[in-house]
Structures are given as structure tokens and as C-alpha cells.
Amino acid sequence: MSARPSTRLSTRQARSLTGWGIANLAVVLYALFPVWWIVALSFKDPATLSDGDFVPRTWTWANYRGIFRTSEFTRALVNSIGIAVIATTVAVVLGTMAAYAVARLRFPGKRLLIGVSLLIAMFPPISLVSPLFDIERVLGLFDTWAGLIIPYMTFSLPLAIYTLSAFFREIPWDLEKAAKVDGATPWQAFRLVIAPLAAPGVFTTGILVFIFCWNDFLFAISLTSTTSARTVPAAIAFFTGSSQFEQPTGSIAAAAVIITIPIVVFVLLFQRRIVAGLTAGAVKG
């Protein structure tokens, strides 16, 4: 474009650039507005909490100090991190193996497997909560880490299998054949050739699964009863104000900001890999 000397064209270009800039700004503002609102709320003191001001008139750390004063929140934070990390690891490992099989092998019942995993993803979780509650009570899994890890794993596996099998399909089969002819055992071929190439897909899937486990409220509130396995989203619901006439809005906002931080850090850290991963399925490289 720059090779063309026409000034009219460059004005048109400038205009389209401005247009895009405004559109982007609008989208970013739209997306970040609620986030800022929560952040602002978390820094307001109880007196100005409901004043509707966009920027707090007086800044205070009181809400943050408040939620860390008791072990209720910190205990929930530990539960959240532990449960999400374990569930994500197991789901990604199992999902990788299943996706590899789905993408590469012909086996009886393959379509059934794909169908069933899709069915699980489509099943409304709310309809499963009461049966799960009963089952876990009988099995003694109720209000334990395992009691949450198992349903998280189950519901994130279809997602993991679907994303990962798309990645595996992108890896040319010839590479595996080449590795075999070069003298690799099947395990060496997988470890030295296939796995490094599938890494962006594994990261992407891992992050998606982690976000799902981290943010879940439904299972967390239904399948726990004490702080022994209660995760942050559920724990927030049990926050109380300093007196019974006071809403715990400030504490909730502060807790919400804190549980957002790990996700933001996680995503920023692997951003390049995720972008590479998300577009890997679309463009042949």
C-alpha cells in the first residue's frame, strides 16, 4: 500500500485506522468496565460503598485486610489452588492420551467415544448436582478435595479432548513415520517429536481447563459443607458483613479481585503460546 503515492488513499487509510482505533477502544472499555467497577468497590470504605462514584473518594485497604483476618478466605484459596491444579493436570494428561488416540488411531467405538464426550459437555451440570450429592455422600467423597476434582475432571475432559485432538490432527503423520524409520520406539517418537509439537495445544487446553475449575461455583457450593474443601467462589458466598445489617460487598469485591489475579498472571505468562495455539488449527504452517 505504501508504494502508492496517492494522498487520497492515505487519507482513506488514516480514516480507517481511526475507525478501527475507536472500535477497539469501545470493545476494551466495554470489557474492562465491570472489572474496574469491582476494583473500585474493593477499595471503598463502607461509608462510600454505595455512593455510585466511579473512582473511590477515599482509598482503603480495609476490605483486603478484612478477608485475610480470618482463615476462612486463605483456607479457601488453598483449596481452590490445590483442586484446580490437580484437576487440570489429570484432565490434561488423560485428555492428551485420549485425543492422541482419537486423532491417530482407528479403533472400534471411536465415534461412540466422541459422541459420549460431547454428550457430557452438553449435559446441564445443574441436573447432575443432586445425584452427585447423594453419590458422594454414600462414597464418603462429600466435602473432600477428591469430591470436587472428580466432577471437574469429568466435565473438562470433553473440552480437553476436543481442543487437543484438533492439535494432534495438525501434526503430520509423516513425522511419526520418519521418527520410527529413524529408529525411535513409539514412546520416543511421542516424547521427542509429537509432544514438543503439541505443547502449545497442551498449554491452551491446560489454561482453559484451569479457568473452568477455578471459576466453578455450582459444584463448589453443592458438594462442600465446611472449609475443608470449599473453594473461593463458594467461600465468597458465605462472607458476612461486620454486623448483620451490613452487606459484605466490599469484602466480596476484594476477594473477587484476588482470585482474578492468578488467572491474569497465568494468561499473561503464556500469552504467546496461547495465541500460537488458538490459531494453530486455522492456518497451516
Added chain:
Amino acid sequence: MAEIVLDGITKRYPDGALAVRGVDLTIADGEFVILVGPSGCGKSTTLNMIAGLEDITEGTLRIAGQVVNDRAPKDRDIAMVFQSYALYPHMSVRDNMGFALRLAKADKATIAAKVEEAARILDLTQHLDRKPANLSGGQRQRVAMGRAIVRDPKAFLMDEPLSNLDAKLRVQMRTQIAALQRRLGTTTVYVTHDQVEAMTLGDRVVVMRAGVVQQVGSPQELYDEPVNLFVAGFIGSPGMNFLGAALAENTLRTSLGALPLDDRTRRALERADAPRDLIVGIRPEDFEDAALGEHTGGAVCTVTVEVRESVGSDVYVHFAEEGGPVPTEELAELAADSGRADTGLQEHRVVARLSTATRAAEGGPLDLWVDTARIHVFDPRTGANLTHPERAAG
């Protein structure tokens, strides 16, 4: 370096489809053998069975005297070059080439020395630390070759290694591969669908069709003495012309006129108890402008030139021929393979290769001499070449 023996190799897929039927082939130590045929003829499947990437349904495969049917690819000591090159995208050129040695647990100094040596031969030294994504097509192809030669394997297997290159580079790499193979003296099996590649590269060429070996021979043998209609039509560019013919007295009546039979052909036809309706095959160079030079024997016919193409060294003259040969399955497959079936040209055309001295003009009449001593006569029912020397002698 080793001899490869295929003994009744058959591939049957679980759904019952026969991809390769009873291939018997002995590839001598150091020989360069080409498997050629249209797509779906089983040539790649055969190669994959030699490599161990596909199971052999029936038959035995011996490499260097040992039966390797049930050995994994890694235990067969063969190297393979893939059509897609299959370079490991996350490894540098150096690591790609050294991968097999690394798996074989060679020590670092040996790996480095061998990779350097291969890189020097293939002119890749300055690219050793680059990733495959940053290389041109020709360079990637050379890395794929390098990965094969560093190992000094018993045999090279190449699956259409040049088909992803552009035409000019392909010709260059073809020469390079031939020179490299001669220099290393490693047994090589090379798969291609391009008959020019097959003719120029191989010591021997194996022509396959629908999973069956049609003929094995040197490029010249295949050209001069094709055993059947398919080989005759597949080898040579432009391909052999096929005309319908009726046997009458001592002549073959074709739409180009009556072609007198010489003794060789007559005896061959008598011995074969030939049917009345036959297919005559004439290579483009077995025509000549009757006005040029003295021609003894043969026959002269008059045609109307439709297209005249001058390629510098020769002149190609195309003319329409009424009727055409009896349609057979083999001819249909040849037409599909050459793309002739897709051009939508209904009438049958004949090509003649003439000396540049010809005065043939488009739209004008031309007297053509046909060298009847070199014509081939095929049985339309079986496709067999009735004038093939072995058949004629036996």
C-alpha cells in the same frame, strides 16, 4: 548396503481391498530401482511395507538375507525420504540430521562429524543451525536427504522425494540424487508417478498397475519392448499412439491406411493366434515426413495437420484420427493418468515427431511414412503385446 528380496508380497486391507498383489522382486546390492505407476497402483504401499510402516499380509521380505516381516522399522536399518520431507519442525537442521544417530546412542563427536560430512556433501554447512521453517523447498529436500545419508543405512527408500519442488529444481535434484546414489553405492528404492523421473534415474524400473507388477526392466527395455498396452502407453512422452486395426491378409487395416506386416510381426501374430480386431501402437518418432530422405519398407499415409509444435530440436505434428482404438480398461486408465480424460477432447489425436526440416503446415496435407518394423500390436482382450520379442520367440 544390502540386497532386498520381495517374495510374493501382498497387502490386503481389513476391508478386503487388495492394494498390492504378489510382488516378486529382487533388488541387487547397490542397485537403484524405481517403482512407477499411476496413483493408487500400490507403489507407495510396497515401499511402506519394505520400510515396515505397513504390515505385510502375505509373502516374505528379506533385507540382507534376513526375513524382516515382523521387525519394527527401527530394527530394519533403512532410511526413508518422504514426499513431505517430514522434517522435525522444532529441531535445527543439525538436530534433524543427527536424530537417528542420537537415538542409536552414537557418541557426540561421531554425530557431529557425520552430520558435518553429510552437510558438506549436500552443501548445507551454512544452514546447520537454522530451523526447517526458514529453509527454501530445495534446502528442505536436501535436509531430508541428509537425514537419510548420515546413517549409512542398508537401503534408502524414497517416496516421491521431488514432487514438491518446482520443475526446474526437480531436474537439478534428480541429477544430484543420481550422482549421490552412484557415489554412496547404497541400495535404493525410489517411488514416483513421473515416468520421466523413472526413466532417467533408475538402473531398473518396475511398472505397477492396480497392485500388480506389469514389467520390470531397464528404462530402454521398457521403452522398446513393453509387454502390454499399459506399459507401452505409460512409458514415453509424448505417449505411444494407439490405433484400431483389423487384420486382413498381410496387412493391418487402420484409419491411416493399410500397414503391411513384416515377417517378424506376421510370425508373431500367427503364433499368438491373434484375433481380427487389434490395437496398433506407434511411437511418435516412428513417423517421418515422407518427403524427407529415402525410406524403404513401411507405409505412407496422407493426413491433415491440425497442430504443429516446434520445440527446437524436433517438430511435433498432431492430427485427428477417426475411430480410435477399441476402448479398453488400460487405455481408460492411461487417459485418466495423463489428464487427457479431463481435457474434454472427444476425438482421438495422433502425434508424430518429425525432423525440423519438415514443411508440414497447420491445416495442410502431409505425407507421413510409418516405420512398420517398429510398430507394436496389442490384443485388445488381454492388452498383451503380441509383438514382444519374448512372446514372439517363445
